Amino acid sequence: MNDAAATPRPTRDLDFYLLKEEVAAFLYEEAELLDQRRYTAWLDLLADDLVYFMPMRRNVKAGEHAAHENTREGSDISWFEEDKWTLAKRCEQIMTGVHWAEEPLSRVCHMVSNVQLLEALPSAAAPQTVTARSRFLVYQNRVETETYIFVGKRTDTLRRVDGAWKLARREIILDQNVLLAKNLTVFF
Secondary structure, three states: OOHHHHOOOOOOOHHHHHHHHHHHHHHHHHHHHHHOOOHHHHHHOEEEEEEEEEEOEOOOOOOOHHHHOEOOOOOOOEEEEEOHHHHHHHHHHHHOOOOHHHOOOOEEEEEEEEEEEEEEEOOOOOOOEEEEEEEEEEEEEEOOOEEEEEEEEEEEEEEEEOOEEEEEEEEEEEOOOOOOOOOOOOOO
16 A cells, blocks of 8 residues: 555545645745745755655665655765755855856756645644645756656655644655766756
8 A cells, every 4th residue: 555545534624726827836936046046045955854765766666666766865875865955065066167067057957746735733824834746847958968857756744833834854756767967966
């Protein structure tokens, strides 16, 4: 049984749809900040205790996907297992102008779609924590000939802090197990 079937979904009433739109707007605004390289403003959207995790994917035998397809957080190697501090250092490094993999800077376009509201606690009417799933496509173009496309799914946990949403956790699942890009300098 997958985790989506085990978790009861919020009641689909007006509060649910208003909250879903609010979460989608947050994700779209975040994508725009990243596309514009407004990293300081993007970092302000992140909770201080952020977990930013992207496991590696493995090709596994049929029936073993749930247990073995993705590497495990905290015990296996992953593409990313970072916090706000390490993301801030990555942003600072990119913006120095001496980051070999981002000089000149990439042109990036984030597309976010299929936003699903999975959980709202304590309720959709008075949410303090929200879990949402979405799909993404990130297009990256560098210099004249380097073009990369990343496609996948994200599960995000947003937390209300001082009246504003902060990203508290992001799990990124790339729909490829071999990274075709020369490096991973984009944020998902």
